[in-house]
Amino acid sequence: MRFPKLFERLATLAPLPPEEWAKAEAVAKEQSLAKREFFMRPGDAADRFAVVLRGVFRGVRVSPRGGESIKAFRAEGELIGAYAEMLQRLPSMTAIEALEPSHVLVFQTQDFQQLEQGHVCWERLARRVAEQHFILKERREQEFLELSAEERLVKFWEEHPHLKGRIPQRDVAAYLGITEVALSRIMSRRRKRAE
Amino acid sequence: MRFPKLFERLATLAPLPPEEWAKAEAVAKEQSLAKREFFMRPGDAADRFAVVLRGVFRGVRVSPRGGESIKAFRAEGELIGAYAEMLQRLPSMTAIEALEPSHVLVFQTQDFQQLEQGHVCWERLARRVAEQHFILKERREQEFLELSAEERLVKFWEEHPHLKGRIPQRDVAAYLGITEVALSRIMSRRRKRAE
DNA sequence: ACCTGGGCTTGACCTGGGTTAAGGCGGCGG
DNA sequence: CCGCCGCCTTAACCCAGGTCAAGCCCAGGT
Numbered sequence: 001m002r003f004p005k006l007f008e009r010l011a012t013l014a015p016l017p018p019e020e021w022a023k024a025e026a027v028a029k030e031q032s033l034a035k036r037e038f039f040m041r042p043g044d045a046a047d048r049f050a051v052v053l054r055g056v057f058r059g060v061r062v063s064p065r066g067g068e069s070i071k072a073f074r075a076e077g078e079l080i081g082a083y084a085e086m087l088q089r090l091p092s093m094t095a096i097e098a099l100e101p102s103h104v105l106v107f108q109t110q111d112f113q114q115l116e117q118g119h120v121c122w123e124r125l126a127r128r129v130a131e132q133h134f135i136l137k138e139r140r141e142q143e144f145l146e147l148s149a150e151e152r153l154v155k156f157w158e159e160h161p162h163l164k165g166r167i168p169q170r171d172v173a174a175y176l177g178i179t180e181v182a183l184s185r186i187m188s189r190r191r192k193r194a195e
Numbered sequence: 196m197r198f199p200k201l202f203e204r205l206a207t208l209a210p211l212p213p214e215e216w217a218k219a220e221a222v223a224k225e226q227s228l229a230k231r232e233f234f235m236r237p238g239d240a241a242d243r244f245a246v247v248l249r250g251v252f253r254g255v256r257v258s259p260r261g262g263e264s265i266k267a268f269r270a271e272g273e274l275i276g277a278y279a280e281m282l283q284r285l286p287s288m289t290a291i292e293a294l295e296p297s298h299v300l301v302f303q304t305q306d307f308q309q310l311e312q313g314h315v316c317w318e319r320l321a322r323r324v325a326e327q328h329f330i331l332k333e334r335r336e337q338e339f340l341e342l343s344a345e346e347r348l349v350k351f352w353e354e355h356p357h358l359k360g361r362i363p364q365r366d367v368a369a370y371l372g373i374t375e376v377a378l379s380r381i382m383s384r385r386r387k388r389a390e
Numbered sequence: 391a392c393c394t395g396g397g398c399t400t401g402a403c404c405t406g407g408g409t410t411a412a413g414g415c416g417g418c419g420g
Numbered sequence: 421c422c423g424c425c426g427c428c429t430t431a432a433c434c435c436a437g438g439t440c441a442a443g444c445c446c447a448g449g450t
Contacts, residue, residue, distance in 0.1 A: 141332055155420050179409085
């Protein structure tokens with residue numbers, strides 16, 4: 001077994017027989033990405049996803065009007081991929097970019113579907129993944145509905161302490177739905193208030 | 196079969212043997228709700244969900260600070276329930292309230308889990324449901340990130356034309372994340388612009 | 391017909407965040 | 421060592437939306 005830690009993590013989501021995991025490892029391919037290299041670009045087919053082994057990624061949505069907003073950051077142990085587009089069999093509308101030299105374990109969705117046909121555990125795992133992703137998005141929805149930009153910022157760092165120092169300020173702003181300028185103002189305001 | 200239309204709808208999500216559906220109908224209970232009556236209140240156990248047969252509901256999150264925001268409206272054929280809380284086995288933090296005299300088909304999550312143990316089709320259906328819910332929430336996230344309140348309003352009516360005239364203005368505002376006052380202003384601004 | 395109350399609008403005023411543009415500053419290549 | 425570039429900050433100005441408060445409209449009840 002090449003990735004015992006990853007196996008353990010997945011097994012907490014749904015029971016996963018080691019021999020099934022062995023099959024998964026057999027079809028997965030490792031990939032290294034330089035800083036600023038893309039795992040996926042808008043327009044690419046959403047036919048692959050990966051687990052981050054080392055590094056951090058940002059999922060960027062480039063809107064028709066040119067604005068960039070950030071859907072999520074993903075670090076060690078988390079999944080990257082154009083999930084919504086994959087489910088809808090649409091080309092990716094998301095850019096997924098390494099913010100550090102990174103290393104990932106890539107699966108073709110086609111290979112994953114093969115695994116699903118071999119054992120129900122994969123369908124169960126996929127269900128749990130969908131549910132967890134839903135919970136995350138609903139939490140985010142709620143933050144937009146109820147919290148000010150400043151409150152969202154505080155919460156962001158509470159929930160993602162491991163990203164401290166690894167992502168540029170402007171990306172945090174794009175994640176919060178504000179500009180770099182507004183974020184800088186909010187931070188200086190807080191600094192002052194804390195004397 | 197008491198609800199052939201519902202059966203058909205579900206069968207489009209995942210293959211569903213009629214005999215399994217019969218079992219589901221056997222454990223489900225119909226419930227009627229008056230206008231303003233709650234299907235679920237904050238603090239209730241999230242141990243049931245339902246399909247709307249007739250009527251409209253709003254899912255309201257009452258924040259600690261007293262503000263009300265609306266997570267979703269649900270009409271005929273859609274699911275109501277405190278989904279995220281159910282997945283996390285937490286008590287509901289959501290109020291689900293009928294905006295019209297309504298009629299729903301209620302399932303206990305416990306009964307649903309029984310069905311799941313009897314046939315994989317239910318797990319597959321649950322997965323599809325999770326995935327669809329995810330897609331909806333991600334779409335909403337994107338709207339908050341990229342669109343102004345006015346653009347969100349336009350999109351809301353494009354996507355929910357069947358709710359026209361059935362939900363009060365203030366609830367639309369609470370769904371968009373703005374106040375009733377702001378919504379009224381936006382609407383009058385648009386009226387003027389259209390001469 | 392009248393009152394009442396709920397839901398919507400309007401106005402005056404304030405504030406948070408957008409926009410634009412001008413620096414500051416640290417790292418890196420020449 | 422200098423100059424450049426990327427990233428962040430600051431300032432001036434503007435506008436969308438929040439807040440508070442008054443008023444309107446209409447449906448329901450008496």
